[in-house]
Amino acid sequence: MNIRRAGAQRPGVVTWVPRTAVALIALQLLVRAVLAFHGYFYWDDLILTGRAGTQGLLSASYLFDDHDGHVMPAAFLIAGGITRLAPLDWIGPAISLVVLQLVASLALLRALYVILGWRPVLLLPLTFALFTPLGLPAFSWWAAALNALPMIAAMAWVCADAILLVRTGNQRYAVTGVIAFLVGLQFFEKAAVIPFVAFAVVALLAHVAGDGAACKTVWRSGIRLWAACLAVLIAWIGVYLLVVDQQRWSFDLGMTSDLLLRSVTHGIVPGLVGGPWDWQRWAPASPWATPPLTVMALGWAALAAVFVVSLVRKQRIGWVWLAAIGYAVACQIPIYLMRSSQFTALELAQTLRYLPDLVVVLALLAAVGLCAPNRETSRWLDSSRARTAVVAVGTALFVASSLYSTATFNTIWQDNPTRSYLQNGRASLAQAAAASDAPMLDQEVDPLILQRIQWPENLLSHVFALIRDRPEFAAATTDLRMLDMSGRLLGAKVTWVRSMQLGPLPSCGYLVQPDAPARIPLDGPLLPSEWTAELNYLANSDGSITVSLSEGTQVKVPVRPGLNRVFVRLPGAGDAIDVQANTSALSVCVASGPVGYLAPTE
Incomplete structure (x- = not known):
C-alpha cells in the first residue's frame, strides 16, 4: 500500500515552514531550559542518586529494581552515570532534561513531517505539543522525565517508521522501529503502548485516505514491524512480572473513575487552551493544576469548536476523534489502578505528570485528521486572509496562555525545601x-x-x-550529632521513649562476656521503627559487642577500655535489648540508658 503525504507543497512553503518549526523548537527549549535550571532534585530523584551511590551501576539489582512499579534500566543507568560524575550537582540533570526534550521534539517533528510534509498546517499540532502545559510536570521532575521523554521520543519515531514502512515497503524501517521501541521500553514500561499507537496512527492515515480495509492492509504491509514489536513486548512483560510486586494493584473502580474525570476537567481540557494558569502545592507533594472556571470554560468551548469545524470540514474524521478519546482514557486507567485507593486525593489527577504521551498522540492524530479530504460543502473554510488571521490569533493566544501557565508553574516548582x-x-x-x-x-x-x-x-x-x-x-558512634529539618548540624541526645531497666549487679548493671550474653529489659515495648539506644558501659579492653532489639537486626558495636558511652541505631521492635560480646576475654558492664529518637541538645 502506498500512503502518500496529503496536499501539494508550494516551493516557497518548503523554505519557511521548516525554519519556523525549528524556531518553535528553539523557543520551547529556551523556555524548558529556564524551567530545568530553576528546578532541583525532588523526591524520587534522591532515590535514584542514593542507589547510584550505594550499588554497582551495571549490577542487575540496580538496573532492574522495582522502582514503585517501574522497570527502567536505561533511566537508572543515565541517572547513575550523571550522579557519579557530579554528585548532587543539579547542572548535570538539568542539561539531561534539555537534551532529552530536544530529542523528543525532533522525533515529533519528524513524525509530523512524514504525515504532512512541509505544509503550513504542520505548525498547528507542533505548536500544541511544544507548548501545552500538559507536559510540564513530567519534564521538570527529573525522575519522571527520565521515564517520559525517552518514551515519547520512541513513540514518535516508531510511528514515523511505521508510516514509512507501509508507504515505501523498505524493511529497514521495521528494523529501526523495533530498535526504537526496545529503547523506549528500557526507560518506561508504559512504552508498551507504542506499537498499538503506531498501528492506530497508520491505520487511521490509510482510512482517511480512503482505504476501506485499512486495518487489514496496514497489518499486512507492516507485518514484520508488528510481529517483531509483539515478540519484544511479550518478552518484556515477562521481565516486568519477574521484577515488579503486583500486590500494589487496586481495583477501586469508583476512585479510578473519579480520578479520570478530574484529569479531564482540571487537566486535559484546560491544557487545550494553554491552562491551567494556576497551580497549588503542599510540600512535599508535587504541584497540581487548579484551573479557574474561566480557563475550564475556554477549554470546553475550544474543544467544541474544533470538533464541530473538523466534522464540517473533513470527511472520514470520526474514527480519529474516537481514537483520541479512547487513548485519553486508556493511557490513565492503568496508572490510577496502581496508584489509587479509597484514601487517594483527587489532586493526584491534577498533577498532570501522566499525560506527556497523550500530548504526542493528540498531535499525531491531529496531523492525521488534517490529511483527511475536505468536504465539498466546506469551501467557505478554504484558505483566505480571514482564516489565516483567525488561526494566527488563536495560535498566538494559545502560546501566550501556555507561557503564562509555565511561568506560574516555574514559580511554585521552586518552592522546594530540598x-x-x-x-x-x-x-x-x-x-x-x-x-x-x-x-x-x-x-x-x-x-x-x-x-x-x-x-x-x-x-x-x-x-x-x-x-x-x-x-x-555508621550504626554506632561516640559523638552524637544530627541534621535538623534545614540540614544544619546540631549536637544531639536520645529521647526517653523507653529506658533500660537497672541491672542486677551492683556497680555494673548487666555483665556481658563471650560465653554470657545479656538481655536488658526495657520499661515498655517498642513498635517497629529505627530506634537509637544510649549504651553506658565499662569495658576491660578493646573489642566489639553485638546489640539488637529482641525483634530486630543485629548491630556490631566497637567498645574501648574504661568507662565510655556509645550511641547505637537499632532497627526493629521489642521489649528488651540483647547484647553479646564478640571479642575473646572481653567483659563489659552495661548500665541503664534511654532508647528513643534523636533530638537536638540546643
Missing part, C-alpha cells in the same frame, strides 16, 4: 568531618525531603553517599 537542605547538609557534613574523627550516626533525612516509606534511600548514608568531604556513616 535545595536548602542538601546545600546546608553538605556544608554541615564537611564541618562534622573537620571537628571530629568519630563516625556520624546514620539517620533519616527530614520527612519533607524523603519519608520513611523510602527506606533505606531516606538515610544520610544513601543521600550523601558520594559526597567526599564528610564523616563516615
Whole structure:
C-alpha cells in the first residue's frame, strides 16, 4: 500500500515552514531550559542518586529494581552515570532534561513531517505539543522525565517508521522501529503502548485516505514491524512480572473513575487552551493544576469548536476523534489502578505528570485528521486572509496562555525545601568531618525531603553517599550529632521513649562476656521503627559487642577500655535489648540508658 503525504507543497512553503518549526523548537527549549535550571532534585530523584551511590551501576539489582512499579534500566543507568560524575550537582540533570526534550521534539517533528510534509498546517499540532502545559510536570521532575521523554521520543519515531514502512515497503524501517521501541521500553514500561499507537496512527492515515480495509492492509504491509514489536513486548512483560510486586494493584473502580474525570476537567481540557494558569502545592507533594472556571470554560468551548469545524470540514474524521478519546482514557486507567485507593486525593489527577504521551498522540492524530479530504460543502473554510488571521490569533493566544501557565508553574516548582537542605547538609557534613574523627550516626533525612516509606534511600548514608568531604556513616558512634529539618548540624541526645531497666549487679548493671550474653529489659515495648539506644558501659579492653532489639537486626558495636558511652541505631521492635560480646576475654558492664529518637541538645 502506498500512503502518500496529503496536499501539494508550494516551493516557497518548503523554505519557511521548516525554519519556523525549528524556531518553535528553539523557543520551547529556551523556555524548558529556564524551567530545568530553576528546578532541583525532588523526591524520587534522591532515590535514584542514593542507589547510584550505594550499588554497582551495571549490577542487575540496580538496573532492574522495582522502582514503585517501574522497570527502567536505561533511566537508572543515565541517572547513575550523571550522579557519579557530579554528585548532587543539579547542572548535570538539568542539561539531561534539555537534551532529552530536544530529542523528543525532533522525533515529533519528524513524525509530523512524514504525515504532512512541509505544509503550513504542520505548525498547528507542533505548536500544541511544544507548548501545552500538559507536559510540564513530567519534564521538570527529573525522575519522571527520565521515564517520559525517552518514551515519547520512541513513540514518535516508531510511528514515523511505521508510516514509512507501509508507504515505501523498505524493511529497514521495521528494523529501526523495533530498535526504537526496545529503547523506549528500557526507560518506561508504559512504552508498551507504542506499537498499538503506531498501528492506530497508520491505520487511521490509510482510512482517511480512503482505504476501506485499512486495518487489514496496514497489518499486512507492516507485518514484520508488528510481529517483531509483539515478540519484544511479550518478552518484556515477562521481565516486568519477574521484577515488579503486583500486590500494589487496586481495583477501586469508583476512585479510578473519579480520578479520570478530574484529569479531564482540571487537566486535559484546560491544557487545550494553554491552562491551567494556576497551580497549588503542599510540600512535599508535587504541584497540581487548579484551573479557574474561566480557563475550564475556554477549554470546553475550544474543544467544541474544533470538533464541530473538523466534522464540517473533513470527511472520514470520526474514527480519529474516537481514537483520541479512547487513548485519553486508556493511557490513565492503568496508572490510577496502581496508584489509587479509597484514601487517594483527587489532586493526584491534577498533577498532570501522566499525560506527556497523550500530548504526542493528540498531535499525531491531529496531523492525521488534517490529511483527511475536505468536504465539498466546506469551501467557505478554504484558505483566505480571514482564516489565516483567525488561526494566527488563536495560535498566538494559545502560546501566550501556555507561557503564562509555565511561568506560574516555574514559580511554585521552586518552592522546594530540598535545595536548602542538601546545600546546608553538605556544608554541615564537611564541618562534622573537620571537628571530629568519630563516625556520624546514620539517620533519616527530614520527612519533607524523603519519608520513611523510602527506606533505606531516606538515610544520610544513601543521600550523601558520594559526597567526599564528610564523616563516615555508621550504626554506632561516640559523638552524637544530627541534621535538623534545614540540614544544619546540631549536637544531639536520645529521647526517653523507653529506658533500660537497672541491672542486677551492683556497680555494673548487666555483665556481658563471650560465653554470657545479656538481655536488658526495657520499661515498655517498642513498635517497629529505627530506634537509637544510649549504651553506658565499662569495658576491660578493646573489642566489639553485638546489640539488637529482641525483634530486630543485629548491630556490631566497637567498645574501648574504661568507662565510655556509645550511641547505637537499632532497627526493629521489642521489649528488651540483647547484647553479646564478640571479642575473646572481653567483659563489659552495661548500665541503664534511654532508647528513643534523636533530638537536638540546643
